[in-house]
Amino acid sequence: VVYDRMTGRSRGFGFVTMGSAEEVAAAVEQFNGYTFQGRPLRVNSGPPPPRDEFAPRTPRTMGGGGGGGGSFDSANKLYVGNLSWGVDNSTLENLFSEQGKVLDAKVIYDRDSGRSRGFGFVTYGSADEVNNAISNLDGVDLDGRQIRVTVAESKPREQRRF
Numbered sequence: 001v002v003y004d005r006m007t008g009r010s011r012g013f014g015f016v017t018m019g020s021a022e023e024v025a026a027a028v029e030q031f032n033g034y035t036f037q038g039r040p041l042r043v044n045s046g047p048p049p050p051r052d053e054f055a056p057r058t059p060r061t062m063g064g065g066g067g068g069g070g071s072f073d074s075a076n077k078l079y080v081g082n083l084s085w086g087v088d089n090s091t092l093e094n095l096f097s098e099q100g101k102v103l104d105a106k107v108i109y110d111r112d113s114g115r116s117r118g119f120g121f122v123t124y125g126s127a128d129e130v131n132n133a134i135s136n137l138d139g140v141d142l143d144g145r146q147i148r149v150t151v152a153e154s155k156p157r158e159q160r161r162f
Helices: 023-031 091-100 125-135
Strands: 079-083 102-109 116-126 148-151
Touching: 079 091, 091 102, 091 116, 091 125, 091 148, 116 125, 125 148
Parallel strands: none
Antiparallel strands: 079 116, 079 148, 102 116
């Protein structure tokens, strides 16, 4: 678990190293979306952090969605809006995988209530897959609601105030 140096409080995320790629896949499958202490877990895989303890720490660039997954190119990221409360990451991934290989599918949840905020993001590897998804899925009924599918816009970087 990663803690804030100033306050000592958890920053809300952590890292686990598994013994094999199969164990990683099983952990992602089993625990992504699992509710723990009233909050849904977001579990995904990625390269291990660098081992050099003395290397200077540089901030990772996020792909606009915030909260992990910064390795994905935001140019191939879709915004999916008007989601019903029952739609989760796997529902989103299943629907969008019909249009191409989904690299990442995330429903955004409210930090305090744990409830879906009614939108999410899907990332593909190519612009063709993005265009297919927009033309074939924008306005489609998903779980009783017509979803909105557009290219995700980069969130402007906020100036941090100290």
